[in-house]
Amino acid sequence: MWNELPKDPMILLSLVNTKLRNHYDSLDAFCQDMGIEKQELTDRLGQIDYEYMEERNQFV
Numbered sequence: 294m295w296n297e298l299p300k301d302p303m304i305l306l307s308l309v310n311t312k313l314r315n316h317y318d319s320l321d322a323f324c325q326d327m328g329i330e331k332q333e334l335t336d337r338l339g340q341i342d343y344e345y346m347e348e349r350n351q352f353v
């Protein structure tokens with residue numbers, strides 16, 4: 294499923310946060326539904342200094 298996600302980290306961030314806000318109640322649910330590894334996603338967004346905040350259900 295990674296090949297369908299944006300390569301640009303800022304666009305990926307926007308897409309993930311939008312999906313989390315509108316369709317998923319957790320990062321785990323998003324990753325499971327999208328068929329991606331949670332650690333890989335958090336690592337990719339961590340490269341641009343964003344981390345997942347569970348209480349807000351978004352990367353900040």
